Amino acid sequence: MRPYITWLRMPFVLSGTYTLYRFISSQLQRWYNPVMLSRERVYRTEAVVLRRQDLGEADRLLTVYSLDRGKLRLVAKGARRPSSRKAGHLEPFTRVKLLLARGRELDIITQAEAIETYPGIQGDLIRFGQASYAVELLDRFTVEREENQTLYRLLINTLERLISGEDPSATMLFYELRLLDQVGYRPELFRCVGCGEEIRPRDQFFSAADGGILCPVCGPVHGDARPISLTELKVLRHFVRSPFQVATSTQIRPKIYKGVDRLIEDYVSYLLERKLHAPDFIRRVLRMKQEGVEPNKV
Numbered sequence: 001m002r003p004y005i006t007w008l009r010m011p012f013v014l015s016g017t018y019t020l021y022r023f024i025s026s027q028l029q030r031w032y033n034p035v036m037l038s039r040e041r042v043y044r045t046e047a048v049v050l051r052r053q054d055l056g057e058a059d060r061l062l063t064v065y066s067l068d069r070g071k072l073r074l075v076a077k078g079a080r081r082p083s084s085r086k087a088g089h090l091e092p093f094t095r096v097k098l099l100l101a102r103g104r105e106l107d108i109i110t111q112a113e114a115i116e117t118y119p120g121i122q123g124d125l126i127r128f129g130q131a132s133y134a135v136e137l138l139d140r141f142t143v144e145r146e147e148n149q150t151l152y153r154l155l156i157n158t159l160e161r162l163i164s165g166e167d168p169s170a171t172m173l174f175y176e177l178r179l180l181d182q183v184g185y186r187p188e189l190f191r192c193v194g195c196g197e198e199i200r201p202r203d204q205f206f207s208a209a210d211g212g213i214l215c216p217v218c219g220p221v222h223g224d225a226r227p228i229s230l231t232e233l234k235v236l237r238h239f240v241r242s243p244f245q246v247a248t249s250t251q252i253r254p255k256i257y258k259g260v261d262r263l264i265e266d267y268v269s270y271l272l273e274r275k276l277h278a279p280d281f282i283r284r285v286l287r288m289k290q291e292g293v294e295p296n297k298v
């Protein structure tokens with residue numbers, strides 16, 4: 001064989017040898033490392049449990065919000081059996097590390113280890129109601145498998161704030177406004193949604209259908225618009241623009257919170273086209289407390 005032909009062939013020989021080497025080494029890795037073999041079937045994530053339902057005889061269907069995959073619906077096999085080791089780690093509001101196996105329709109929880117259980121939430125009816133509202137909102141405004149790490153952090157910060165003595169009204173208002181912002185429904189608070197004029201410092205109107213403030217000229221001609229005081233508008237603007245510590249450093253009277261809460265709740269209900277369950281629950285508990293009835297612990 002003439003030498004120049006051999007040299008011409010060299011690149012093919014080398015690339016063929018390299019391909020063979022890659023093939024053999026990948027096979028060896030698969031053989032020695034079972035994790036490689038199952039990489040496609042098993043994955044890890046961190047999530048907060050939003051809600052759970054019974055499934056079949058002993059299983060549970062869980063809706064969680066995960067750090068890197070957004071909302072997921074998962075099956076916890078055998079979680080209702082008293083002997084289940086997973087069950088205690090999968091209570092609502094628990095922040096948990098999960099090992100998941102891909103299923104045909106729903107993925108399956110194979111391991112669960114709680115990172116934070118927020119014990120102060122389960123022991124107090126009002127906090128429980130507020131946390132329920134927080135997870136209900138997140139559940140209703142998100143679709144499955146759409147990652148949003150800002151929303152995940154907002155949720156765990158809110159659960160933390162509910163048990164660490166932060167003002168609960170401020171905590172919840174901040175949560176609602178940030179969540180609405182993240183899911184694309186931040187109310188317009190700076191320009192009239194009717195005529196586009198800049199909103200001036202005076203009492204105005206708010207329209208859920210139009211998604212924001214209406215000036216005193218446009219407000220009365222929009223059927224669904226409701227009055228909003230200048231103070232309420234200032235509170236909303238302050239919360240939309242400020243980080244949590246700044247937003248909550250201002251003293252706000254409970255009456256103002258009440259008005260703003262109602263307004264945001266109506267806006268959220270309008271967007272979801274269905275009345276939310278949790279705010280009614282919170283109001284019932286508060287009324288019982290005002291009437292001197294001590295609500296049972298949950």
Ligand SMILES: [Zn+2]
Nearest residue numbers: 192195215218
């Ligand atoms: Zn206007």
